[in-house]
Amino acid sequence: MRAADVMTPHVITVSPDSEVRQIASLLLEHGISAVPVVDDDQRLLGIVSEGDLIRRLENEDTPHSWWLRLFASGDQAADYVRTHGRLAGEIMTPDPVSVDEDAPLHEIASLLEKRRIKRVPVIRDGRVVGIVSRSNLLRGFSVAEPAAATSADDREIRDAILREVDDHTGVMVDRLNVIVSDGKVQLWGLVESKEQRWAVQVAAENTPGVTSVENNLGFMPQGMGGV
Numbered sequence: 001m002r003a004a005d006v007m008t009p010h011v012i013t014v015s016p017d018s019e020v021r022q023i024a025s026l027l028l029e030h031g032i033s034a035v036p037v038v039d040d041d042q043r044l045l046g047i048v049s050e051g052d053l054i055r056r057l058e059n060e061d062t063p064h065s066w067w068l069r070l071f072a073s074g075d076q077a078a079d080y081v082r083t084h085g086r087l088a089g090e091i092m093t094p095d096p097v098s099v100d101e102d103a104p105l106h107e108i109a110s111l112l113e114k115r116r117i118k119r120v121p122v123i124r125d126g127r128v129v130g131i132v133s134r135s136n137l138l139r140g141f142s143v144a145e146p147a148a149a150t151s152a153d154d155r156e157i158r159d160a161i162l163r164e165v166d167d168h169t170g171v172m173v174d175r176l177n178v179i180v181s182d183g184k185v186q187l188w189g190l191v192e193s194k195e196q197r198w199a200v201q202v203a204a205e206n207t208p209g210v211t212s213v214e215n216n217l218g219f220m221p222q223g224m225g226g227v
Contacts, residue, residue: 001181003108004101004155006140007122007130009162010174013038016045016089023048023088030174031190031220033133034119037092042127046092049118053091098123099132105140108132139179139188154180157209161185164207169199176200176217183211190220 013036014023026035027050034049085091098121099108108120112134122130158180166173176189185204191197197217204213 001105001140002101003099003103003105003122003130003132005158006105006136006177006179007101007132008136008174008177009130010166011036011121011128011131012174013042013128014048014088015039016087016092018088020053020086020088020091024053027053030172032174035088036096036121036128036131037088038128044096044098044121044123044126044128045089046094047096047121048088048092052093096121098128100124101129105137109137112137135188136177139177139186142186153209154182157183157185157207160207161204161210164203165200169196169203171196171200175220178204180210183209185210185213187213187215187217189217191217192220 012026012030012032014026016037016039018037023035027033034047036044037046037048039045097111097115097117099111100123103122111120112118119131119133121128122132158178161178161180162173162176165171165176171191175191176187179186179188185207187200187204191200197215197219200217201213201215204210
């Protein structure tokens with residue numbers, strides 16, 4: 001399986017001018033832990049994670065003690081911008097590692113381990129088209145061997161399910177992860193109600209080529225996503 005087979009599509013992104021408060025609200029609203037920062041052409045510039053926001057908050061609440069300085073980058077001016085900045089372009093991790101759609105899952109797993117990161121943007125022609133997290137990888141590995149090939153039909157089935165859900169059910173597809181192997185579908189992610197959970201399952205069951213559907217969808221915590 002490849003990145004395109006497990007990635008979360010319809011990625012929530014922000015611009016370099018997005019304010020920190022807006023980014024924090026997006027992370028909470030969508031139940032995600034990071035957002036890519038892109039330009040007007042959706043080209044990847046950086047990434048802002050929960051860790052970036054927490055470091056900024058800690059800096060506001062506590063003095064920059066001598067032992068914390070040991071872990072600083074060595075560039076006091078750059079550290080100041082990252083811990084005091086109010087815009088995505090100021091606090092983001094620039095030029096983050098990324099993969100293309102055909103990257104094998106085992107290579108992505110090795111990359112996350114080597115770089116000690118939790119997620120990686122997926123790029124097509126320089127533009128962000130998805131994101132692969134550790135949980136996406138685990139779900140992919142649970143369906144097939146890391147090096148196993150996924151047929152074009154499986155990818156077409158996955159795309160068709162996501163289009164149907166996005167166009168007709170009212171469910172936010174950025175919260176979903178659909179895995180397809182040999183026509184067998186696994187549904188993962190979060191929805192807001194039992195009705196939405198069933199709607200996604202029905203959309204999958206009605207998609208040509210699907211032989212079975214395993215519904216692992218959970219529910220959004222109270223207070224998130226308008227619930």
